[in-house]
Amino acid sequence: MSRMTQTQQHAHLSVRTLVTGPLQENALLVRDAAGQGFVVDPGDEGERLLREIEAFGLRPQAIVLTHAHFDHLGAVEQLRTTLGIPVLLHPADLEIYRSASQSAARWGMNVIQPADPDAFLTPGEVLQAGDVHLTVRELPGHAPGHVILKGTDFVLAGxxxxxxxxxxxxxxxxxxxxxxxxITRELLSLPDDTVVYPGHGGATTVGRERLHNPFL
Structure with missing residues (x-):
């Protein structure tokens, strides 16, 4: 199981990527200079994520899910209980969310089924924690309630x-x-130097994918 961790700076914001679980899912920590921010898609390895959150100096306001596939929420319940923060999800993914444990079992994996989200994400809303501002945009197709989170010069693309x-x-x-x-509407419309943090694999840029992605 990979324990890769990488941190990138975006002016006064920091984004830390943590590769978690057997499906190598990217959990993301976003914080400002004062430590305020969010946890996005905590897929697995809850104890490790809690240690990383503390080491990163993050005081998260919420757990935000780009979508509800089990490999993106395996540590949700442990983090929510320990940190006492809400879980946010697009309502169109609630059915998938509620079957996360069953879906994981079909893959031979064990996921603690989290309680229902505390609040639903609204397209166009801006999630704010200190100087961190993430704009919620709908981008279904992989999952019916999939969202992306747009920052200043980066996007959390799930x-x-x-x-x-x-x-x-x-x-x-x-x-x-x-x-x-x-993707065309919400991602390829962004500046070429926008950093894309995906749910699996390494970060990229909008410009690179526009030129070299064979699926676009």
Missing amino acids: DTLFRGSIGRTDLPGGDHVQLIQG
Whole structure:
């Protein structure tokens, strides 16, 4: 199991990527200079994530989920209980969220089924914690309630756009046409130097994917 950790600076903000679990999912920690921010997609290894949150100096306001596939929420309940913070999800992914433990079992994995989200994400809303501002944008296709989170010069893309690939659309609620349309509308419209943090694999940029991604 990988224990990779990487941190990148975006002016006064820091984004830390933590590769978690057997599916190598990227949990993301976003903080400002004062330590305020968010946890995004805590996929697995809750104890490790809690240690990393403390070491990173992060005082998270909430756990934000780009979507509800089990590999993105395996540590949700442990973090919510320990940190006492709310879980935010798009309502269109609630059915998938509620079946996370069952879905994981079909893959031979064990995931603690989290209690229902504390609040629902609204497209266009801005999540704010100190100097961290993340704009919620809908981008379904990989999952019906998938969202991306746009920062200043970066975007947390979940399982929509990867380095050299795109999210799979053969899972329940998937739609290839919808995904491509959403990537074009919400991601390829961003400046070329916008850093893309995907749900799996290394970070990339909008410009690189525009030029070299064979699926676009």
